[in-house]
Amino acid sequence: MSEEIRKDGQEVPETEENKEPQYSLNDDRRVKVLSPGAMVAKRFFRNRIAMVGLVILIFMFAFSFIGGIISPYEEDQLFYRTDYLKKEYCSAIENKEFRYLQAPGQDFSSIIQAQMVLALQKKAETFSYKGIDYKVEQAGEDFYIAHLADGTEIGLAFKDVFSASEEGVKMSYDFTREALRAATNGQSRFSAEGQNYSLDDSGIISQGDKEIGYVSRYVVQPLMGDVFLTRDFKEQLLEALESDTEEFLFTDADGVQSDYTIEFNAAAGKYTVKQARESRVYDTYAAPSSKHWLGTDRNGMDMLTRLMYGGRVSLIIGFIVELIANFIGVILGGVSGYFGGWVDMLIMRIVDIFYCIPSMPIIIILGAAMDAQLVDPKIRMVYLMLILGFLSWPGVARMIRGQILSLREQEFMMATEATGISVNRRIFKHLVPNVIPLLIVSASMGIGSTIIMEATLSFLGLGVKFPFASWGNIINDVNDTFVLTNYWFIWIPAGILLLGTVLAFNLVGDGLRDAFDPRMKR
């Protein structure tokens, strides 16, 4: 802007050195004439600290507004990682108690069962109960058949359990007896009810080519509701149990191979089988990497991208709030200062009243009320700006009024009155330009404090809400002590950006004030 005005259009000397001797001391050409604006700019650009602030601000704006475009990720894009999760899949219990089966039409009640076990422990082959004699026949290892004295079969006691391949299939008493007899005696074929069956080493019973079930000491039950354990799986599990291995692989019908681990719980006498499955989970709190430079947050979103969008929100809120506050403040303060009298009196009392309203508590109360109402996060942001703006105008109004009061008394205003310039022109041409420097200074510092205010509210969870990012609600995670201790990348970058931005606004504001008001200069 610095414009060099020369008296005549003579050739311009190229360098400072050969300019000096050409003009005499009182030659006008030696004097650089700068407009007031250029003077301010020059003073401002000479202020090194203000320049640091300006550079930080430019960086912040680029980071927030251009960064969001450059970043390959979206504001609320979720990231996943695959993880091996071990889930309890099924349990297997070794059957150590006798199980009983009653023959059709006979009485094999639990009292008789108990009597039978007593007799077995005494190694007796007969027992009686209520005057009726019973016989126990050992038909195999841990397999007994109970008879009445006349040889009528009344029931079975066994520890190996038959499970059908297909769900819901009930096998007859005769079949069960013969199957168990074969299994406990190590036979490989048996017949029941006129049908022939074969039995292999692992206890699988088949009729011809069709497998119909198996006999085993272990009872296997699924632990998850929707799981049906296939025969193949049970077979493999039993094999593993018998050979005491702790891990096995199994490929299910869909061809998915998973890793299973068997854990033995001695107290419950129970084997728990855990299935390790690859599953997709949100990539939360991932450490910084080449893919995510600052890691990911608690929702699995890219931190750096969130910071960029958060900066946008913080800066936009700061600007709009300051715009609202200055708009109301300038109009009311200007009217009050220019017209004076009862208008001034009235407006200043209103200012006094609003000045006394504690803004932070009010915003907290309104924020909590909006929480209860489940206000949409987008609308909430608008409310937040309006509330903040409406609560911060009294300071501006006071300042503008004071400035206009002092300007009104100055000679140049008297001159405008004397020359008969219209009121509109007097206000907008002569008063307003003199107020603007002050306004710019106060606004640039005001934006800083507004950003802090908004960040504090968002930090408390009462300002900008998820899914929108703001620097404050990014740091909010630090309320979790675990995050505070372990994940520095979640909250320290956001804090530094916040501090840098606010500091930059304050530095620039300070520099502008010094530039506008040279009286403070040496």
Next chain:
Amino acid sequence: MKKYILKRVLLSIVILFFVTLIIYTLMRCLPTSYIEAIARQKSMQPGSKSFEEWMEQLSAMYNLDTGILTGFFRWWGQMLRGNFGDSWVYTIPVTEQFNKTIWLSFVMNVITMFFEIIIAVPLGIIAATKQYSKTDYTISVLALAGISLPTFFFASLLKLVFSVHLKWFDLFGLVGRNYEQLDAFHQFLDKANHLVLPCITIIVISIGGLMRYTRTNMLEVLNSDYIRTARAKGLSERKVIYHHAFRNTLIPLVTIIGGMLPGLFSGALITETLYALPGIGYAAYHSMVGGDIPFSMFYLTFLAILTLMGNLIADILYAVVDPRVRIA
């Protein structure tokens, strides 16, 4: 002078009236309140009255069944008698809860204000006397950095360094885990230990304002004619600064510090909440978030009174300290 003070006090009362009117209207207009939550909860219980009936009963109980203006005047009538009702969240009279929490905040604020003054004023004077030197720039930038620091970020940093890594202080609360077993002296030490981080937080955040204020005013004095005269007549720089300049800087300083005095009672809303210290700010935060109208009303009114008192004291002190502006 008396007439002036009287006029200011009366004006303050009028302002307070309108401030409370605005706050009261706002609180009454809030869409969802504490009693609605309670009524909903009560009406859920088996065999209970309907929600509307509960609302009616509770509204009558809490004096909310009247119009806003009637309710407001009733509230003022009660307030003038010192009765602020019972807190809904704390279920004890508001004044009792206030009495339980205010002293911690007061002690904390006295400590922080003491350190603030003894650090900020000398630094401000040094910065002004060495204007545009490296010292001045460092102090000014540090002051601005303090102003720009968000409380919650700084508190988190302090916690990370001193609580988590160095383990010198606890993260939260006013007393440690084994407080009950300690003797009186160690109980005091325990409390003092828990106050260190909160106090540092407040001091660092608030020191910048006073420092800059001191520097600006000192500069103004140093640029005035009588300082030039003092220098011209050959006084030592020491005498010029501490005898002539500093005394005149004291006028605005005493005024602003006087204006800060009522603020000693206002509590530190954010800091107390961050460190979970049972002061007035923490109590107020929970009552405000919980929709506790009596306590929130009380706290907001209290803050408004403190602000008005601060302005009043500053204005009166200004007139007392500086005879040039005394109003007849």
